[in-house]
Amino acid sequence: MTYCVALRLHHGLVFMSDSRTNAGVDNFASTRKMFTFCTPGERTITIMTAGNLATTQAMISLLNERTSAADDRNLGILNQPTMFQVARLVGSTLREVISSSSVEGQQTADAFSASVIVGGQIKGGKPTVFLVYPEGNFIEVSDDTPFFQIGETKYGKPILVRAFEPDMATEDALKLLLVSFDSTIKSNLSVAPPFDISVYENDSFADKEISRVEADDPVFRTISSKWGEALKDALDGLPTYKI
Amino acid sequence: MTYCVALRLHHGLVFMSDSRTNAGVDNFASTRKMFTFCTPGERTITIMTAGNLATTQAMISLLNERTSAADDRNLGILNQPTMFQVARLVGSTLREVISSSSVEGQQTADAFSASVIVGGQIKGGKPTVFLVYPEGNFIEVSDDTPFFQIGETKYGKPILVRAFEPDMATEDALKLLLVSFDSTIKSNLSVAPPFDISVYENDSFADKEISRVEADDPVFRTISSKWGEALKDALDGLPTYKI
Numbered sequence: 001m002t003y004c005v006a007l008r009l010h011h012g013l014v015f016m017s018d019s020r021t022n023a024g025v026d027n028f029a030s031t032r033k034m035f036t037f038c039t040p041g042e043r044t045i046t047i048m049t050a051g052n053l054a055t056t057q058a059m060i061s062l063l064n065e066r067t068s069a070a071d072d073r074n075l076g077i078l079n080q081p082t083m084f085q086v087a088r089l090v091g092s093t094l095r096e097v098i099s100s101s102s103v104e105g106q107q108t109a110d111a112f113s114a115s116v117i118v119g120g121q122i123k124g125g126k127p128t129v130f131l132v133y134p135e136g137n138f139i140e141v142s143d144d145t146p147f148f149q150i151g152e153t154k155y156g157k158p159i160l161v162r163a164f165e166p167d168m169a170t171e172d173a174l175k176l177l178l179v180s181f182d183s184t185i186k187s188n189l190s191v192a193p194p195f196d197i198s199v200y201e202n203d204s205f206a207d208k209e210i211s212r213v214e215a216d217d218p219v220f221r222t223i224s225s226k227w228g229e230a231l232k233d234a235l236d237g238l239p240t241y242k243i
Numbered sequence: 244m245t246y247c248v249a250l251r252l253h254h255g256l257v258f259m260s261d262s263r264t265n266a267g268v269d270n271f272a273s274t275r276k277m278f279t280f281c282t283p284g285e286r287t288i289t290i291m292t293a294g295n296l297a298t299t300q301a302m303i304s305l306l307n308e309r310t311s312a313a314d315d316r317n318l319g320i321l322n323q324p325t326m327f328q329v330a331r332l333v334g335s336t337l338r339e340v341i342s343s344s345s346v347e348g349q350q351t352a353d354a355f356s357a358s359v360i361v362g363g364q365i366k367g368g369k370p371t372v373f374l375v376y377p378e379g380n381f382i383e384v385s386d387d388t389p390f391f392q393i394g395e396t397k398y399g400k401p402i403l404v405r406a407f408e409p410d411m412a413t414e415d416a417l418k419l420l421l422v423s424f425d426s427t428i429k430s431n432l433s434v435a436p437p438f439d440i441s442v443y444e445n446d447s448f449a450d451k452e453i454s455r456v457e458a459d460d461p462v463f464r465t466i467s468s469k470w471g472e473a474l475k476d477a478l479d480g481l482p483t484y485k486i
Contacts, residue, residue, distance in 0.1 A: 154397030158426035162471040163478055171483040178484055183401035197486055211486040219484050228405040230477035235406055237473050240414040241421055241462050243440055243454040 001190035002033060002050040002151035005160070005177055006117045006129045008141045010167045013119050013127055013200040016177045017048045018151075018185070020192035034196040035060055037067065037077045038207040043122040045077060045086060046198045050151035051114025051134070058097045059114070063090070083122055087130035087138045090118050095136035115150040120200060127202050155187045156180035170199055175223065178213070182224045193220070244433035245276060245293035245394035248403070248420055249360045249372045251384045253410045256362050256370055256443040259420045260291045261394075261428070263435035277439040278303055280310065280320045281450040286365040288320060288329060289441045293394035294357025294377070301340045302357070306333070326365055330373035330381045333361050338379035358393040363443060370445050398430045399423035413442055418466065421456070425467045436463070 004017040015034060022028035031053065037045040047063075049056035067076030080086045094116055101112040119129030119141075131148040132138040141148060146166050149157065159180050168176070174197065184191045193215040199208070213220050247260040258277060265271035274296065280288040290306075292299035310319030323329045337359055344355040362372030362384075374391040375381040384391060389409050392400065402423050411419070417440065427434045436458040442451070456463050 154430070155401050157430050158398050158401070159474060161429055162426075162474045171485055172478070174484040174486065175478060175481055179478065179481070183405075186404055187397070187400050199486060213484070219482050223481050223484070226481055227477070230480055231402060231405045231474075233480075234470070234473035234477045235415070235418060235422065237476075238418055238422070238466050238469055239462050241417040241456070241466070242414055243417065243442060 001188065003153070003156060003181060003184050003191040004033060004048040004050055004117055004150045005147060005156070005180065006048065006119050006141075007147045007164065007173055007177070008119075008127070008129055008166070009170070009173060012170065012202050012204075013046070013129060014170060014173045014177065015046045015048055015117070015119065015198040016174075016181065017196045018181065018191045019194050019196065020190060021053050022190050025189060028190075030194070032196060034198060034210055036198060036207075036210060037063075039078050039205075040207045041123075041205050043078065043120065044200055044205050044207065045083075045118065045120035046200065047090065048117045048150065049114060050116075052112050055094070055097050055101065055112050055114040056116070059090075059094050059116070062093050062097065081122070082125050083120065083128050083130070086120075086122070087118055087132060090116055090130075091132045091136035091138050094132060094134060098134055117148050117150055121202065121205065123205060127200065152184055152188050152191050155184040159183060174199075178220055178223050179227055182220075182227060244431065246396070246399060246424060246427050246434040247276060247291040247293055247360055247393045248390060248399070248423065249289075249291065249362050249384075250390045250407065250416055250420070251362075251370070251372055251409070252413070252416060255413065255445050255447075256289070256372060257413060257416045257420065258289045258291055258360070258362065258441040259417075259424065260439045261424060261434045262437050262439065263433060264296050265433050268432060273435075273437070275439060277441060277453055279441060279450075279453060280306075282321050282448075283450045284366075284448050286321065286363065287443055287448050287450065288326075288361065288363035289443065290333065291360045291393065292357060293359075295355050298337070298340050298344065298355050298357040299359070302333070302337050302359070305336050305340065324365070325368050326363065326371050326373070329363075329365070330361055330375060330383075333359055333373075334375045334379035334381050337375060337377060341377055360391050360393055364445065364448065366448060370443065395427055395431050395434050398427040402426060417442075421463055421466050422470055425463075425470060
């Protein structure tokens with residue numbers, strides 16, 4: 001499994017992904033699931049992937065090849081005029097990879113399935129995030145749905161639902177995400193650090209490196225260990241239910 | 244779906260179940276998923292069910308019939324000598340119902356599947372809880388695994404993992420469970436109030452009525468509304484992660 005989250009804040013976008021990949025519990029490894037495409041001053045795009053690793057790697061490879069190829073059909077991510085067209089390109093590439101892996105005539109693509117979050121900003125447009133389904137179609141963040149999750153989403157959702165605020169500072173958003181990720185890794189072996197982080201400030205169009213939170217990062221370790229105590233204190237403050 | 248939790252505390256057992264049942268989002272109803280069997284002064288047993296409603300209702304009906312029938316084979320729950328034998332009886336009854344619903348020759352029982360939590364105490368034995376699988380086998384709570392969940396378990400698990408303490412008071416355990424249930428209903432439409440509660444104090448062998456928390460219960464509403472604020476305060480107390 002995998003866990004990736006993208007938040008749309010008022011001042012920018014925040015992406016976080018774990019790095020565990022596994023085929024059964026006795027075959028696991030660490031792999032990057034976050035990828036950036038950038039033309040400094042003009043566009044910054046971040047992609048996160050969940051699902052069949054062969055599918056998502058092939059999709060990223062195809063997107064990379066088409067971006068670097070000197071092709072006058074302009075098929076690459078760096079040539080798309082809008083984020084909507086970027087999402088369409090990602091969706092069609094994803095669908096293409098899945099269908100090429102599926103046995104002819106077979107109707108289900110489950111075994112080769114994958115989901116993708118793609119977000120960023122292109123000059124002239126607003127920063128936005130899309131959740132792309134294996135069928136190639138996609139949905140966009142909105143004020144009502146200001147974040148997307150893919151992969152093992154359930155354990156980490158309640159804290160996002162409760163504590164996310166679109167006007168929170170980047171540091172607070174990262175703290176919130178680390179708690180959400182920590183809740184997930186405490187309950188599911190298929191999600192694990194290191195975590196990759198990409199932060200985009202609106203209208204920056206910057207080529208920032210992906211940051212990495214290692215399992216032994218002291219701040220992450222403190223957040224993880226103190227969160228249990230903080231939750232107990234929070235519970236103490238609530239009224240008691242008597243039967 | 245469904246959400247049921249059983250906690251084993253040092254001083255007793257606490258059970259909570261939701262009451263929503265649904266077949267698709269346009270066909271839902273409220274139904275009880277908690278059942279008690281008691282011989283005052285001798286045994287108190289609580290059963291909670293998740294899964295196919297026809298299966299679980301048939302299982303409970305069979306258990307009830309066998310309990311009330313004047314049968315010298317003593318097949319009922321009230322005749323079993325130990326909680327282990329109660330769990331075996333529940334398991335075999337569950338497996339019997341599932342296999343009788345399955346089409347002959349079909350290998351999967353998924354469509355008719357169900358899981359059961361059965362807990363309580365019989366004089367001469369310790370209070371304990373079992374999680375019974377649709378195959379009829381089961382596992383028992385232990386110091387390492389002091390609670391069981393069935394149904395839609397993921398959203399409500401992180402708070403249990405962090406805040407559960409085996410020596411907590413009943414009132415605190417109920418508060419913890421209400422937060423866990425509230426986190427679940429905020430994220431999944433197939434889990435909903437009213438919630439049923441059964442509390443068993445060790446060696447009481449009492450026949451207590453099941454309590455019910457309605458959706459508009461003022462304490463539950465306060466817990467639900469204040470939990471978001473409490474979580475934000477808890478987050479504020481954690482160190483900030485800077486990239």
